[in-house]
Amino acid sequence: MDGNGRWAQKQGLPRIAGHEAGVQCIQGILETLAPKGVKFVTLYAFSTENWGRPQEEVDGIMDVFSEAVASQTQALHEKNVRIVHVGKTENLNPDLREAVAEAQRLTRNNTGITLNVAFDYGGRAEILEAVRRIIKDGLDPDVIDEELFSRYLFTAHCPDPDLIIRTGGEQRISNFLLWQSAYSEIYHTPTLWPDLGADELEEVLVSFSLRRRRYGGLNPEDQSPEDQAPEARAPQK
Ligand code: IPE
Numbered sequence: 180m181d182g183n184g185r186w187a188q189k190q191g192l193p194r195i196a197g198h199e200a201g202v203q204c205i206q207g208i209l210e211t212l213a214p215k216g217v218k219f220v221t222l223y224a225f226s227t228e229n230w231g232r233p234q235e236e237v238d239g240i241m242d243v244f245s246e247a248v249a250s251q252t253q254a255l256h257e258k259n260v261r262i263v264h265v266g267k268t269e270n271l272n273p274d275l276r277e278a279v280a281e282a283q284r285l286t287r288n289n290t291g292i293t294l295n296v297a298f299d300y301g302g303r304a305e306i307l308e309a310v311r312r313i314i315k316d317g318l319d320p321d322v323i324d325e326e327l328f329s330r331y332l333f334t335a336h337c338p339d340p341d342l343i344i345r346t347g348g349e350q351r352i353s354n355f356l357l358w359q360s361a362y363s364e365i366y367h368t369p370t371l372w373p374d375l376g377a378d379e380l381e382e383v384l385v386s387f388s389l390r391r392r393r394y395g396g397l398n399p400e401d402q403s404p405e406d407q408a409p410e411a412r413a414p415q416k
């Protein structure tokens with residue numbers, strides 16, 4: 180959800196107004212994506228590194244997030260959205276931790292979009308935590324495969340992302356879903372997060388649908404006849 184601060188500054192507003200605008204657009208985005216068949220959406224709202232911002236901004240973001248959980252959970256529940264927090268809980272203040280837990284409990288049997296909220300999330304921290312838990316569980320190294328490892332991540336309940344949209348013009352991953360994004364398609368846009376609207380999202384989905392995903396392999400049409408085994412080639416006249 181990058182670009183909130185710049186969005187506010189462009190309008191002569193304090194950065195926190197951008198974070199407020201950034202949470203206001205969540206429901207519109209889900210309403211655009213749900214009819215397209217999207218089943219999982221992960222919002223990267225606050226990274227483990229974002230604690231390093233000025234204390235005033237961190238406090239402001241915590242207030243905005245608390246307020247969003249309080250005011251939006253019921254509406255999301257009525258839209259059949261399942262809310263899942265992805266990230267660490269220890270550093271959240273106890274009220275927020277409890278509100279997030281309650282939002283998860285309330286919506287856990289919903290069958291519409293799963294909304295993962297990555298808050299105090301970092302990909303490296305997540306991988307290390309998975310390693311620690313695997314060791315604590317005393318697993319035999321020979322049984323640890325990619326499938327098992329994925330089940331130790333915060334995202335154990337969902338598939339790897341097909342598409343990652345990075346707003347705000349930066350062209351980097353910034354510690355987001357490092358393990359899970361191995362074969363994700365990536366879309367960069369200079370649009371600031373609060374300005375990401377239905378029209379652009381629909382364009383993004385069209386562009387995604389035209390991509391050819393090979394997962395390191397080759398599509399049959401990428402091979403020339405010379406690459407094929409002689410017996411598979413059409414007989415020469
Ligand atoms: C992203 O917006 C939201 C959070 C990191 C919480 P930024 O705050 O990074 O906005 P810009 O990049 O300064 O515009």
Ligand code: MG
Binds near residue numbers: 181182347
């Ligand atoms: Mg930023």
